[in-house]
Amino acid sequence: MCRHLGWLGAPVSVSSLLLDPPSGLLVQSYAPRRQKHGVVNADGWGVGFFDGAVPRRWRSASPIWGDASLASVAPALTSGCVVAAVRSATIGMPMDASAAAPFSDGEWLLSHNGVVDRAVLPVSPAAESVVDSAQLAALIFDRGLHTLGDTVSEVGLADPSARLNILAANGSRLLATTWGDTLSILRRCDGVVLASEPYDDHPEWRDVPDRHLVDINGADVTLTPLTAYERPRKRKVPPR
Ligand code: GLN
Numbered sequence: 020m021c022r023h024l025g026w027l028g029a030p031v032s033v034s035s036l037l038l039d040p041p042s043g044l045l046v047q048s049y050a051p052r053r054q055k056h057g058v059v060n061a062d063g064w065g066v067g068f069f070d071g072a073v074p075r076r077w078r079s080a081s082p083i084w085g086d087a088s089l090a091s092v093a094p095a096l097t098s099g100c101v102v103a104a105v106r107s108a109t110i111g112m113p114m115d116a117s118a119a120a121p122f123s124d125g126e127w128l129l130s131h132n133g134v135v136d137r138a139v140l141p142v143s144p145a146a147e148s149v150v151d152s153a154q155l156a157a158l159i160f161d162r163g164l165h166t167l168g169d170t171v172s173e174v175g176l177a178d179p180s181a182r183l184n185i186l187a188a189n190g191s192r193l194l195a196t197t198w199g200d201t202l203s204i205l206r207r208c209d210g211v212v213l214a215s216e217p218y219d220d221h222p223e224w225r226d227v228p229d230r231h232l233v234d235i236n237g238a239d240v241t242l243t244p245l246t247a248y249e250r251p252r253k254r255k256v257p258p259r
Contacts, residue, residue, distance in 0.1 A: 021060055021104050021105060021106045021107055021120065021130070021132045021214040021215070022034075022044060022047040022048070022054065022060055022104065022105050022132065022215040022216065023044075023103065023104040023105075023120065023130040023132050023184075023186045023214070023215055024036060024037070024043075024044055024049055024101070024102075024104070024186075024212065024213070024216075024218070025101065025102050025105050025130075025160070025193045025195065025212070025213040025214070025216070026098075026099075026100065026101040026105075026119065026193075026210060026211070026212055027099065027100050027105075027188065027191075027192070027193040027210055027235050027237075028099060028207065028209050028211060029099060029209040029210055029211010030097045030098055030099045031097060031098070031099075031101075031209070031210070032093060032094050032095070032096060032097045033066055033068065033093040033094075033096040033097070033098070033101060033103070034090070034093035034094045034096075035094075036103065036212070036218075037066065037083075037093065038089070038090060038093055038104055040218035040219045041218070041219050041220075042216070042217065042219060043218045043219050044064070044083065044103055044104070044105050044218075045058060045083055045084060045105075045210055045232070045252045047216065047218075047243075048060045048061065048064065048082060048083045048084055048102075048105040049061070049082075049084060051216060052217075053201045053216040054107075054215075054216070054217055055200065055201070056134075056200070057184070058105075058107075059107065060064070060106055060107045061082075061107070061115075062080070062082075062106045062107055062108035062114060062119075063078065063079055063080040063081065063082075063105075063106040063108070063114070063118070063119035064078070064079055064081075064082075064083035064086075064103070064104065064106060064119060065078035065079070065103065065104050065106075065116075065119040065120050065121050065130075066078075066093075066096075066101065066102075066103040066104065066121075067101070067102045067121035067128035068096060068098035068100065068101045068102075068128075068177060069099065069100040069101075069188070069190035070078070070096055070098065070127075071190075072190055074121075074123050074126070074128045074146040074189075074190070074212075076108060076121060076123060076128070077089075078116045078117070078119040078120075078121075079116050079119065080114055080115050080116045080118075080119065083105050089253075093136065099178045099210070100180040100188050100189075100190045100191070100193070101188075102120075102128040102129070102130055102186055102188050103121070103155065103188070104119070104120040104121060104130040104132070104186075105116050106118075106119050106120065107149060107215035108150075109134045109150075110246035111196065112149075112150045112151060113148060113149060113150055115148075117153075118148040118149075118150035118152070118153065120152060121140055122147050122152065122153050122156035122157075123147075123237065124145070124149075124156075126189055127160065127164055127185070127187050127188065127189045128187070128188050128189075129150035129156045129159060129160070129172060129185065129187040130152075130186045131155055131156060131183070131184070131185055131186075132182070132184035132185075132186070132200050132215055133150075133181065133182030133183050133184050133198070133199055133200060134151060134180075134181065134182055134194075135150075135151045135152075135155050135174060135178055135181040135182075136151075136178045136180070136181065137149075137151050137154050137179045138255070139174065139177040139181075139255055139256055140154045140155060140158055140174070140255075140256060141158060141255065141256060142154075143157035143158060143161065144207055145157045145160070145161070149207045154196040155174065155183075155185075158170060158174070158256065159171075159185065159187070161164060163213045164187055164189070164194060164250070166196055167185065167187065167196060167232065168196065168243060170246050170256075171183045171185060171196045171198055171232075171245060172245045172246060173256055174256055175198050175245075176253065177256050181198070181199070182195060182198060182199030182200050183198035183199060184196060184197055184198060184199065184200045184201075184202060184215070185198075186213060191236070191237075192234070192235065192236050193213060193230070193233075193234075193235040194213065194233065194234055194235070195213050195228050195232070195233040196231070196232055196233070196245065197227050197228065197230060197231050197233075198230055198245065199229065201215055201216055201226065202214070202215060202226070202227040202233070203215075203217050203224045203226050203227065204224070204225050204227055204233065204238065204240070205217070205221060205223055205225075206223065206238075207226050211235050211238070211240060213233060213235070224251065228244075229241065230233055230244060230245045231243060231245060232244075232245055241247070
């Protein structure tokens with residue numbers, strides 16, 4: 020399982036979110052504290068941030084700890100909305116930068132922490148990679164992020180062994196789901212962090228319960244339980 024992180028708030032540097040915290044994504048890439056699936060996250064990384072309304076991305080297929088430029092550039096990358104991830108590739112999935120989150124449709128940045136059987140997903144020509152996460156991202160983009168909770172519930176029912184922790188942002192909104200893996204939230208005075216696991220030992224980190232949708236709009240944080248659909252199992256999820 021990968022580890023991901025989202026930020027919505029005042030402009031802050033990418034290094035302050037990923038590199039500086041004692042257990043930030045950099046450290047989580049080789050010493051995650053709560054990872055249940057996989058050991059290290061060495062199969063690539065990506066950081067996406069909004070520059071006004073424009074999502075910009077920097078992705079790599081190499082371990083984040085070996086990047087020669089990130090530590091130098093990250094302090095100069097500032098944004099009020101960031102989605103970043105370090106990757107532990109699922110067996111059989113491609114190993115190039117296009118398979119690393121965040122994925123984008125030009126409006127949203129999206130990371131998937133988990134695994135899903137691609138056979139239950141519709142084939143999407145818009146997917147950025149054949150990796151399961153990109154195929155799932157394409158379905159979510161196609162359905163619209165306003166249906167994120169429903170789409171995740173439906174995919175989770177079609178593939179009961181799927182893990183579907185999603186993190187998505189559009190510059191003014193941060194959305195997430197928990198479906199099979201950990202997610203924590205930290206409300207700071209300058210914004211909100213969502214992360215697969217806390218990046219430090221601040222006492223105000225809170226765990227998000229499993230099978231929930233998190234919706235962050237400005238300083239408003241809403242948690243909604245995801246309800247299961249009564250649908251036949253291992254059925255293909257139809258496009259709409
Ligand atoms: N299944 C995705 C991949 O192969 C995500 C893996 C993960 O969450 N570790 O990249």
